[in-house]
Amino acid sequence: MDSSLIVFLSTMFAPLALSLSVFVVLRATARRKLRLPPGNLGLPILGETLQLISAYKTENPEPFIDDRVARYGAVFTTHVFGEPTVFSADPETNRFILQNEGRLFESSYPGSIQNLLGRHSLLLMRGSLHKRMHSLTMSFANSAIMRDHLLVDIDRLVRFNMDSWTGRVILMEETKKITFQLTVKQLMSFDPCEWTENLMKEYMLVIEGFFTIPWPFFSTTYRRAIQARRKVAEALSLVVRERRRESEKGERKKDMLAALLDEGGGGSGGTFSDEEIVDFMLALLVAGYETTSTIMTLAVKFLTETPHALAQLKEEHTEILAKKGVNEALQLEDYKSMPFTQCVVNETLRVSNIISGVFRRAITDVTIKDGYTIPKGWKVFASLRAVHMDHDHFKAARTFNPWRWQNGSGTTSCSMNMFTPFGGGPRRCPGAELARVELSVFLHRLVTQFSWVPAEQDKLVFFPTTRTQKRYPILVERLNQVRAM
Ligand code: HEM
Numbered sequence: 295m296d297s298s299l300i301v302f303l304s305t306m307f308a309p310l311a312l313s314l315s316v317f318v319v320l321r322a323t324a325r326r327k328l329r330l331p332p333g334n335l336g337l338p339i340l341g342e343t344l345q346l347i348s349a350y351k352t353e354n355p356e357p358f359i360d361d362r363v364a365r366y367g368a369v370f371t372t373h374v375f376g377e378p379t380v381f382s383a384d385p386e387t388n389r390f391i392l393q394n395e396g397r398l399f400e401s402s403y404p405g406s407i408q409n410l411l412g413r414h415s416l417l418l419m420r421g422s423l424h425k426r427m428h429s430l431t432m433s434f435a436n437s438a439i440m441r442d443h444l445l446v447d448i449d450r451l452v453r454f455n456m457d458s459w460t461g462r463v464i465l466m467e468e469t470k471k472i473t474f475q476l477t478v479k480q481l482m483s484f485d486p487c488e489w490t491e492n493l494m495k496e497y498m499l500v501i502e503g504f505f506t507i508p509w510p511f512f513s514t515t516y517r518r519a520i521q522a523r524r525k526v527a528e529a530l531s532l533v534v535r536e537r538r539r540e541s542e543k544g545e546r547k548k549d550m551l552a553a554l555l556d557e558g559g560g561g562s563g564g565t566f567s568d569e570e571i572v573d574f575m576l577a578l579l580v581a582g583y584e585t586t587s588t589i590m591t592l593a594v595k596f597l598t599e600t601p602h603a604l605a606q607l608k609e610e611h612t613e614i615l616a617k618k619g620v621n622e623a624l625q626l627e628d629y630k631s632m633p634f635t636q637c638v639v640n641e642t643l644r645v646s647n648i649i650s651g652v653f654r655r656a657i658t659d660v661t662i663k664d665g666y667t668i669p670k671g672w673k674v675f676a677s678l679r680a681v682h683m684d685h686d687h688f689k690a691a692r693t694f695n696p697w698r699w700q701n702g703s704g705t706t707s708c709s710m711n712m713f714t715p716f717g718g719g720p721r722r723c724p725g726a727e728l729a730r731v732e733l734s735v736f737l738h739r740l741v742t743q744f745s746w747v748p749a750e751q752d753k754l755v756f757f758p759t760t761r762t763q764k765r766y767p768i769l770v771e772r773l774n775q776v777r778a779m
């Protein structure tokens with residue numbers, strides 16, 4: 295899930311009533327004499343939303359944050375997307391916010407997103423059910439056996455897709471295909487076929503819905519998204535029912551769906567209902583798709599613009615390839631012998647900030663650093679990006695420099711909380727390790743099979759989501775495999 299897209303949604307349509315209620319909250323706050331973090335609430339209703347949007351539409355959104363941090367400090371109050379919001383660019387405060395999920399803060403998504411995700415998706419779950427489902431997802435994506443097994447699937451699907459590449463390739467579209475097929479494979483063991491192609495078409499309509507006016511009467515895109523969601527959900531329930539029948543006959547597959555069917559006890563103590571399982575699978579599709587495909591695309595962009603890093607990466611992978619037979623699949627040991635690749639992965643995650651930060655809502659009045667108080671009910675935005683881009687924490691923070699990771703933590707300070715592309719606390723991304731593996735394998739196959747140049751000038755933007763404007767078209771040329779080895 296991209297938080298800047300959530301930002302976008304809540305912006306456009308924050309109704310007037312909400313702003314009025316904010317006004318009431320503000321007055322109540324003043325009466326209770328809470329010490330708010332310093333800041334500027336901007337214009338009535340609009341607040342500082344327009345400034346934020348115009349900043350994030352450029353390649354360099356940093357000044358929006360820099361200016362305010364310089365004026366007010368790393369934790370400040372602003373008013374964006376219809377609500378007063380405490381904005382944190384401070385690693386300690388971010389950690390405090392993330393760690394206190396469920397106690398002092400809770401995640402907060404707008405209703406339109408809830409409709410598209412379904413009530414039972416992990417992103418919207420709370421409490422003990424969330425805990426169980428989160429660890430189920432983790433164990434699926436992280437256990438050594440699964441990862442070994444996954445690695446083979448990832449490698450196969452990456453190669454399957456790259457086989458058809460010639461001439462001009464729109465990288466963001468290809469990486470989306472790869473990540474979609476991979477998720478479907480992991481969830482329910484389907485290989486790419488007509489069924490998965492159709493599912494992807496419907497699913498893309500659902501995703502489009504995230505970017506539009508969430509008002510059925512005004513937006514055909516949103517209406518279409520809701521319809522498409524119903525179709526996707528139907529297709530998935532068919533699969534779930536079929537698999538229930540199979541498992542009654544004792545057949546068992548090794549995928550996420552099998553784990554869900556095995557897991558006794560939904561909310562009520564019984565097994566999970568079909569609806570719960572479908573919502574859960576849909577949410578995983580959403581969470582892993584845009585994020586991972588964007589990170590793949592941006593890694594290629596940064597490497598293309600940093601030829602020295604690309605050369606070193608290529609050397610590392612050519613060596614791995616040389617030790618293996620032609621067409622031999624990558625193994626876990628290969629993945630573990632990619633030290634420079636891991637530097638590239640970290641640096642890509644740090645610079646691109648796919649999820650620029652996370653939104654929370656204070657469950658109660660919360661006192662933070664320096665004695666400031668976040669009033670109950672207020673929105674909080676823990677900006678991961680602001681920390682990653684801070685010169686105090688990362689030397690020359692705004693340049694892509696994978697070598698900074700060769701000396702350990704990459705940061706110039708000794709604290710642990712500086713690098714958090716996957717968030718933290720109870721909601722830390724359960725797909726983190728998976729995303730790293732996917733990116734590494736993708737880079738391995740890319741640099742050993744192709745050389746490329748950008749087909750056009752393309753620009754990075756951060757609103758409504760982090761992406762390049764033209765989906766990064768490149769011109770590829772297949773390398774002579776013999777020479778590559
Ligand atoms: C580069 C790729 C990715 C990035 C940068 C990323 C980042 C994040 C972040 C920052 C969060 C925390 C959101 C919050 O605290 O509100 C999150 C949550 C989540 N991510 Fe990822 N993610 C990535 C890939 C994936 C993949 C591949 C999966 C698929 C398994 C996935 C599944 C999830 C789920 C299910 C959650 C919700 C967890 C919860 O609320 O308990 N993510 N992700």
Ligand SMILES: *[C@@H]1O[C@H](CO)[C@@H](O)[C@H](O)[C@H]1NC(C)=O
Pocket residue numbers: 697698700701
């Ligand atoms: C990493 O450390 C070595 C020596 O420990 C030093 O020479 C090098 O400049 C450092 N590199 C970076 C990027 O900090």
Ligand SMILES: *[C@@H]1O[C@H](CO)[C@@H](O)[C@H](O)[C@H]1NC(C)=O
Pocket residue numbers: 633636637640699700702703704713
């Ligand atoms: C990349 O970042 C992770 C923290 O998320 C860290 O544990 C790991 O050591 C880093 N990798 C390198 C090569 O520095």
